[in-house]
Amino acid sequence: MIRSAFPRRPLLLGAAAAGLAGPGLAQGIEPAEAPRRAERWRDLKEAIFGDRRTEPAGNAIALEAPARALDAAAVPISLALAAEVVPQVRALYLVIDENPSPLAARFQAGPSGDLRVLSTRVRVDAYSFVHAVAETADGRLLETARFVKAAGGCSAPVGGNLEAARQRMGRMRMALPEGPPAAGRAVPVQVALSHPNTSGLQMDQLTRLSIPAEFMRELVVTYRGAEVLRIESDIAIAENPTFGFALLGEPGGELRVVAADNRERRFEGSWTLASAG
C-alpha cells in the first residue's frame, strides 16, 4: 500500500529536472515567464492525471497561500471547499510547480471524512505556482492556483535545526483549536509528526557529504475505527509534517494517526477526544 504511493513520481522528477534546466528559472512573475509556467503546468498535469481534462474550480476551491513566502522551509497552505462540492470531492492534489518533486501531497477522504478544509506547510524552492486539483466521485478534476514568491535572505527550504526534529522523531502532536467534535458540527483538528522529512543528498559536490533521504510517505487518520483521511506525501512537505482537517462525529471517540516514512518506520499516536463539559 505504501509502495504504491505516487506511482508516477519518477516521471514527475523528470519533468522537474527539465524545467530547472530552463533559462528562466525563478525570474518572478514577468510576462515573459508566463508561457513557460503554463507549459510546465500542462506537463505536470499530464504526468499526474494522464490525458484527463481539468476544469477551472471557480468558487469550488478556496486556496490560500502567502503571495510572498516568509520562510521557504514552511509556507502555510490552506484549502477550503465550497459546501456544495464537499460531498462530491473525494481526493485533492497539492502541487508546487517549481519544486524538485512537485507533487507535494494527495489527500483522500475516508468513508467517515471529507475534505472541506485542509491545511499543511510546504517547502517552496523558487517563485512558483501552487496548484490544487480536486477530484470528484464522478471523475471531474477541478483546478485552482496561487502564485508564491520564494522567501529571500537566509531562508532556505531545509530548516535551521533538523537535529531537533530527528531527536524527537515519531513524537506526535494533536490539537483541537475549537474543542472536541460535537454531533452535527465539524471541528478543526491539527496533527503533526516530528520528522526531519528531508530529501537527503547523494554526495554533495562541495562538502562530499551524503545525507540519506528520510521523508514521510503516508499518514492515515481514523476516528472511532473508521478512516477519516489518508495523505500520501513526500519531501515538499515541511519538516515535522503538519496537517489540518475537519472532523465530524460524536465526541468521546479515539482519534488515531498512523504514519510511515520511506524507510518503513511506523509512527502512531492516539487521543481520546473528550466530550465537551
Added chain:
Amino acid sequence: MPAFGRRALMAGCGAALLAPPPVSGGDTGVVEVAPGVFVLPGVMEEASSANLDGIGNVGFVVGEAAVAVIDPGGSLAHGQRLRQAVSAVTPLPVRHLVLSHVHPDHVMGGTAFADLGVEVIGHAGLPAALAQRHDFYAAMLEREMGSAGKGSGALAPTRLVEPGQELALDLGGRVLVLTAHPPAHTDHDLSALDRRTGTLWLADLLFVERIPSLDGSLPGWRGVLAALGAVPAARAVPGHGPAAVPWPGAAGPLLRYLDMLERETRAAIAAGIGIAEAPSHVANAEAAQWRLAEAYHGRNVTAAYRELEWE
C-alpha cells in the same frame, strides 16, 4: 561606486555608539576596530547587484606571522574587495578562513580566496548546512544580483570545531580562540575571541540595529548570549550593525527582541493562533524598532512558532 557611499553612511550611524573608529587600509573601506582587527562593514540592505551582497560585517585579524579572515563576504566581488583590503593593510599571508555560519552574506565570497589554499574552519555542523543549502543560495544570489553574483560560492571546511569545543589559532604573537556553540542564531555558529585586544567577533550571534534572523533555536540563542555575556571583552563585532560595539552592553536590544519574540509566540500558540496568522500577532511593536523588520520579522515568528510548538 554607489555602494561605498551608502556604506560610509551606515558606518557613520553605527559610530554613534562608540568614539569614531580610526579608518585605515586606504580607500578599501575597512575599519580597524582594535589594533590588528579589521572590519569591512556591511550595508543595512537586502542583497542586490548594487551592494554585491556586502550586507554583513566581515573582516580579518592580523598576527605577526599570518592573517585569519573571518567570513569571506557575500559574493565573489565582495570577497575580492575584502582580499584587496587585506593586501592594502599587510603583506602577511592569509592562512585561515573562518566561517561563522552558512548564511550567504557570510560565506559566498569564499571563491575570492580559493587560490590561496587556506585552511577553512567551521563548526562541525557547517558541512551539513552547506550541503543542504549551498546550491539554493547560489540560485538565490543569481536571482537577486543577476550577473553580479556570478562566480560566487563557499569553500568547504577543511577543519571542524565540535560544539562546546574551542580551537586556538596562533597567528604569531596573537591567538584567536574559536568557539563552536550549541544551536542559537543557526545550529552551527562559530565565534572568535582575540584575547590581545579583548575583541569578541560574534558575527550573527549579535545583531545591532538590523533585525536579527532566527535560523537555529530561540531559547538556545538566548542561552548562548547569556553565556557570552560573561566573556571578558571590551567590544564585540556584530554580524550586522556597526563595525564594533561595546560588550556586553550592545546585546541588550537583541536580548529584548528575542525575549519578546519567545514570550509572544508562546502566547499565540497557547491561544490557538495558527502559524499563518501568528506573524501579525507577535512582537510587532518591538519589531518596529529594528531596520528591515518588514523583511525578517514575520519569518522569525514562523521559525519561533515551529520550534516552540514542540515544547
